[in-house]
Amino acid sequence: MRLPAPESPLKAVLWDMDGTIVDTEPYWIAAEHALVEAHGGTWSHEQAMQLVGQSLTFSAGLLQQAGVELEIREIIDTLTAEVISSVRQRVPWRPGARELLEELHQAGVRCALVTMSEGPLARQVVDSLPRPYFEVLVTGDTVARGKPHPEAYLTAVELLQEQDPDLGIHHCVALEDSVPGVAAAVASGVATVAVPHIVPLPDDGSYALWESLAGRSLSELEALLEPAAAAGYPRG
Structure with missing residues (x-):
């Protein structure tokens, strides 16, 4: 070398x-939408943009504010698993x-x-x-x-x-x-x-x-x- x-x-x-x-940002945003909607809430483009580049702990806190009734760790694990699944199908x-x-x-x-x-x-x-x-x-x-x-x-x-x-x-x-x-x-x-x-x-x-x-x-x-x-x- x-x-x-x-x-x-x-x-x-x-x-x-x-x-x-x-x-991967579209993968994260899709996972956020699915999680919030599964808990009866709505997730806007503006809210998603607030999470770009932030720590997952910070992001999970905002998702709780949007109505996701899970612990911080559960939210992080759920989002990460969804994004990993998407990356395994196609690395963008x-x-x-x-x-x-x-x-x-x-x-x-x-x-x-x-x-x-x-x-x-x-x-x-x-x-x-x-x-x-x-x-x-x-x-x-x-x-x-x-x-x-x-x-x-x-x-x-x-x-x-x-x-x-x-x-x-x-x-x-x-x-x-x-x-x-x-x-x-x-x-x-x-x-x-x-x-x-x-x-x-x-x-x-x-x-x-x-x-x-x-x-x-x-x-x-x-x-x-x-x-x-x-x-x-x-x-x-």
């Missing part, structure tokens, strides 16, 4: 999953994600998954990839505070440091698609790329804003860590 060029500051890419690698890959993962793999750039989905769903998605791209998985059931808190991203960096103590926040780039996810990544200090999918993201200059991962490359991620990037992230 070819290693990164010595002058490259990029050592690791931290990936969100839902909405960034896979387009986001454009460009697998190609970029492969390029990073060939270049020796390490990857971590940082998702608020729990371990069983994350492993289902990771196992569907052609290679073991991710050496670190940080999932919603392994952190005390979900996104938008930066704990998940800081945990991913700490785990990567176990194999490379010299790796720091300034060697990493995060890829995200949601408001809570972007907030978590930026708060951790990691250079962040926002790739909006279902929910629009403001262009406030604290992160790079890309329309898609399709056609994106390692060199563009490396450029985000160059000193010139501190003056303003590239757009496009």
